[in-house]
Amino acid sequence: MRRRIVWSLGLALTLVSQSQAVTSRIYRHDAAPDLLKGETEQVVISSRGSLQLGLAAQVLTEAFDQVWSVNSIIVHGGSITFGTSPNGGIYRYNFGTLTQIYPLDVELPSSPFDARYDSNDLDQVSNEHVFALGTDMTGRLLAGFSGKDCRLCRFSSTGVEVLFKPKDALYIFDIATDEAGNIYLATGPEGKVYRMDPLGKTAQLLYDSRDKNILSLAAGADGFVYAGSDDRGLVYKLKPLSPSASVLYDSSKPEISAVLFDKDPDPRTRDLYAIATSAKVVKTENEFSASTPLPGRPESSKTEPPPASDTEGGFKLKIANTKKESSAKPSSRPAPTRKRGPSETTSTLYRIDQGGYVTDITSKMAVFLCLAQMEQGLL
Numbered sequence: 001m002r003r004r005i006v007w008s009l010g011l012a013l014t015l016v017s018q019s020q021a022v023t024s025r026i027y028r029h030d031a032a033p034d035l036l037k038g039e040t041e042q043v044v045i046s047s048r049g050s051l052q053l054g055l056a057a058q059v060l061t062e063a064f065d066q067v068w069s070v071n072s073i074i075v076h077g078g079s080i081t082f083g084t085s086p087n088g089g090i091y092r093y094n095f096g097t098l099t100q101i102y103p104l105d106v107e108l109p110s111s112p113f114d115a116r117y118d119s120n121d122l123d124q125v126s127n128e129h130v131f132a133l134g135t136d137m138t139g140r141l142l143a144g145f146s147g148k149d150c151r152l153c154r155f156s157s158t159g160v161e162v163l164f165k166p167k168d169a170l171y172i173f174d175i176a177t178d179e180a181g182n183i184y185l186a187t188g189p190e191g192k193v194y195r196m197d198p199l200g201k202t203a204q205l206l207y208d209s210r211d212k213n214i215l216s217l218a219a220g221a222d223g224f225v226y227a228g229s230d231d232r233g234l235v236y237k238l239k240p241l242s243p244s245a246s247v248l249y250d251s252s253k254p255e256i257s258a259v260l261f262d263k264d265p266d267p268r269t270r271d272l273y274a275i276a277t278s279a280k281v282v283k284t285e286n287e288f289s290a291s292t293p294l295p296g297r298p299e300s301s302k303t304e305p306p307p308a309s310d311t312e313g314g315f316k317l318k319i320a321n322t323k324k325e326s327s328a329k330p331s332s333r334p335a336p337t338r339k340r341g342p343s344e345t346t347s348t349l350y351r352i353d354q355g356g357y358v359t360d361i362t363s364k365m366a367v368f369l370c371l372a373q374m375e376q377g378l379l
Helices: 002-019 032-036 281-290
Strands: 043-045 051-053 069-076 079-085 090-094 097-102 129-135 141-146 151-156 159-164 171-177 183-188 192-196 203-208 214-219 225-229 234-238 245-250 255-261 272-277 347-352 358-364
Touching: 129 183, 151 171, 159 192, 183 214, 192 214, 192 225, 203 234, 214 272, 225 255, 225 272, 234 255, 245 347
Parallel strands: 069 129, 129 171, 171 214, 214 255
Antiparallel strands: 043 051, 069 079, 079 090, 079 129, 090 097, 129 141, 141 151, 141 171, 151 159, 171 183, 183 192, 192 203, 214 225, 225 234, 234 245, 255 272, 272 347, 347 358
């Protein structure tokens, strides 16, 4: 027994002796300039001062020319196609190379996804935004152009074909296709959903909501179409060829930016995922960042900031999801006033099962704009 005690004490003394060589220090950072003095490594620092482990990421390309934002992404085979603003540009990324496929004036190859398209048939106008991309039943690329000339176009080996120009619409926010190949469009600022036949020959108004915009669409295997609205945060359940609609879920946040069905092999057990968010947090974050003094920038607390300009680089960017002045449709019910508390999150991902039960999957202080699924999980 004595030997065991002595051995234990000796081990303890050895550990203490080794630990004396380690010096620990505690640093406290309570302002943005303190954090800017160092270099971050595998860590993300938010504007609110929170620290999170950084995710592994790879920059695919920085070769976008005169592009302000990437609005939509679609993966088709081994290629990734991007819809951008403000010039209505569509780009394809494949094997490490970025190629602009619209608008360009070049000879037409035979493959629609490996092609650069002749844009002589369509006006090359500025201030156009590609918020929505999709494919038809044969795999041809569909693109929704938002702006003064709002239209749905289809890309094929023969060029670019205008399929539909919705009335009273400036924006096409989403494109969805059902199992029969019918094409559905989410539009704004009148909050309408259109339905087209698989060939894109005829179009009809499926639903006229009281919301400003319909931001997202998903076609279910049950024959219904599910739509996410702007301003009131509603998830609609639409029945094709029927003028009525029911509200599947009423979120506390104003925007349903994405809806998506999972890929369960059994259609009867597929769940619907929905993102509820509020882009207003961007304004709050910008105001917070502007009020924080940064090294090298003089403080001007008494000076009023100059008015924001509507033009930049010769283009006037028309921001979607903004209220129309006198022509906007009044809502049947007033939107509830929601005050955002300090602990309230900006975006929430919900799962809605076949029985209509809603589960909160995750919430973050970030604006979630789109949703996709891979074998590894949700993106």
